[in-house]
Amino acid sequence: MFVDFFLGLGAHAQGIRFALARKGYLGMVLLPFALTVLLYVLGFSLFAAHSDRLLALLGAPEQAPAVGTFMAALVWLYVHLVKYLLYLLAFALMYFLFMVTANILASPLYDHIAGRLAREAAGDRPTDATKGLSLWRTMIEEVKKALFVAAIPLLLVWIPIAGQFLAPLAAAWLLAFDFVDFSLGRDEPRFAGRRRFLWRRPLLLLGFGLPLLVPFLNLVLYPFAILGSCLLYQKAAGRPLAAYPQK
Numbered sequence: 001m002f003v004d005f006f007l008g009l010g011a012h013a014q015g016i017r018f019a020l021a022r023k024g025y026l027g028m029v030l031l032p033f034a035l036t037v038l039l040y041v042l043g044f045s046l047f048a049a050h051s052d053r054l055l056a057l058l059g060a061p062e063q064a065p066a067v068g069t070f071m072a073a074l075v076w077l078y079v080h081l082v083k084y085l086l087y088l089l090a091f092a093l094m095y096f097l098f099m100v101t102a103n104i105l106a107s108p109l110y111d112h113i114a115g116r117l118a119r120e121a122a123g124d125r126p127t128d129a130t131k132g133l134s135l136w137r138t139m140i141e142e143v144k145k146a147l148f149v150a151a152i153p154l155l156l157v158w159i160p161i162a163g164q165f166l167a168p169l170a171a172a173w174l175l176a177f178d179f180v181d182f183s184l185g186r187d188e189p190r191f192a193g194r195r196r197f198l199w200r201r202p203l204l205l206l207g208f209g210l211p212l213l214v215p216f217l218n219l220v221l222y223p224f225a226i227l228g229s230c231l232l233y234q235k236a237a238g239r240p241l242a243a244y245p246q247k
Contacts (some may be wrong), residue, residue: 008176008207008232012221015228018241025227028113032106033223039098040219047094093153096171096213099222100146103178107142110226114182117230121239144191145181149174168213173202176209179229187237201236208232 019026103110153171156163177198188194198205212218212225221228234241 002203004201004204005207007235008204008209009211011208011228011232012211012224013228014231015224015226016221018227018231019224025113028109029223029226032102032109032226035105036099036102036222037219039102040095043094043098093157093167093171095215095218096153096175097150099175099212099218100150100178104142104146106226107182110179110182113226114186114230117227117234117241118183118186121234121237121241141185141191145178148191148195149178169206172209172213173198173206174209175212176205176207176229179208179225180205180233182226183230183233204232204236 019029152174153167156170157167159166180197181194184194184197188197208229211221231241
């Protein structure tokens with residue numbers, strides 16, 4: 001049952017090895033990486049400056065004077081544990097939104113990478129999956145997908161208690177879909193059909209997406225995520241690419 005989860009998790013290492021083996025791909029992923037770092041620094045600055053306001057949006061109560069031992073324990077728990085968990089949640093969701101935004105801006109390049117790998121996976125059996133969309137059509141499709149990807153975690157976060165745990169899981173699951181969809185869209189042009197992939201391989205996507213929400217680790221993994229996601233999808237579709245391609 002958890003084979004898919006570890007398959008998705010291991011795709012990041014495969015993407016890194018692939019980029020190091022093919023320096024041409026390594027060069028292509030540096031521009032989105034620079035853009036993401038810029039957005040990451042901007043997001044961190046905004047979070048540091050407005051963290052209390054962001055915390056209030058999550059429905060956290062104001063710290064109140066303790067009345068009795070029970071209330072004192074609740075206040076201590078909020079100040080020393082719940083408050084910082086909510087900070088972490090807000091920061092993770094904020095970075096998730098910045099990554100989705102960066103993917104929109106980088107979508108023409110990502111579509112180009114997905115197309116190159118799809119053609120290589122097809123070999124001498126070219127299919128419709130090797131065809132791409134125009135630049136503007138690619139970006140429009142990415143915006144529509146981004147709205148879907150961003151909406152679910154932001155809605156879940158408003159559910160008391162359970163939503164605070166479900167929102168990061170949903171964000172990781174959908175962020176992985178955001179990357180995999182560049183390859184998936186070549187086999188399934190309809191967005192409704194691509195959404196069904198979410199339910200068919202949930203652990204595959206969750207395994208790929210969770211590391212991308214870990215602060216600072218995501219900065220290391222993000223440049224190679226598009227390569228890892230393309231390799232992951234082609235393998236799931238029965239068209240695996242060589243782990244160590246020839247230059």
